[in-house]
């Protein structure tokens with residue numbers, strides 16, 4: 001493993017990924033501003049995040065944030081904010097239309113060209129479905145859905161790691177069932193499964209399954225997601241969380257992020273606002289009490305990201321059920 005010299009300037013704890021042995025900071029900066037991505041806004045936000053001490057950045061082909069992240073990294077190096085790109089942990093993802101045997105490596109090379117990097121720290125299969133090649137759309141259209149050739153696509157992901165283009169590989173939005181299939185057939189097991197994870201969607205079964213199999217669960221939409229990107233205000237408006245936040249002198253966002261961190265997962269948060277990105281970093285020098293954790297445990301569960309409201313607008317329901325396997 002190469003020495004990543006300075007991944008934690010803001011005291012963000014790191015974990016070691018089981019298969020690759022790579023270090024990953026346990027708080028990452030989300031960059032999905034989809035569908036309203038402004039190149040300069042993303043670049044400025046990433047640069048500010050580096051200044052504040054974020055060292056882990058999450059992007060995807062679909063987010064159109066690869067290019068501005070690349071520019072922000074170059075700028076951060078030239079301003080001396082970081083010594084080199086080695087100081088950062090960058091994740092990107094394979095879009096569904098490239099999730100076909102033979103298209104994976106070219107897709108990663110394309111992403112690397114956009115980010116202007118020689119390698120990515122973590123490459124993920126974005127969703128457990130394939131869509132017609134050439135379509136970069138979200139939500140995916142039902143008529144574009146194709147069954148994924150999991151074995152062949154994963155073998156191509158392994159090739160990305162062997163060739164040194166991705167230091168670690170993993171999946172996203174995979175249920176226990178789909179993850180089991182990859183684990184049973186992999187030569188290089190996935191290091192990460194990135195999924196929705198928040199106090200209103202605690203995914204206990206999936207979290208325990210990931211832990212038992214040495215896969216680091218990475219939590220997205222911990223704050224309930226960008227409403228324009230299929231999220232809702234349910235998490236930030238949750239009365240139980242507001243009560244805990246008030247009593248503790250923290251914000252609801254901080255309670256959510258701290259809770260997720262205490263579940264032993266890696267946490268992502270997206271904010272392009274200077275004050276809120278700072279607030280999201282300030283979760284490592286205090287903890288939730290047993291009683292507070294118990295209150296959060298008892299919150300009724302419902303999927304937020306691409307949940308019922310979103311489906312009723314964008315349906316059809318079976319399309320999304322196919323994505324989730326209908327599992328809790």
Ligand code: NAP
Nearest residue numbers: 030031032058220221222223224225226253269270271272
């Ligand atoms: P999120 O982090 O749960 O929430 C983002 C929203 O919360 C934004 O509207 C943001 O607005 C606001 N926010 C951030 N910090 C706040 C705070 N302290 N107080 C109040 N509001 C705050 O949502 P997310 O973007 O869905 O998830 C995070 C990242 O995970 C994404 O950016 C992406 O990188 C990744 N992700 C992956 C998948 C996948 O399929 N693998 C799916 C969704 C997301 P401001 O920017 O205005 O602060």
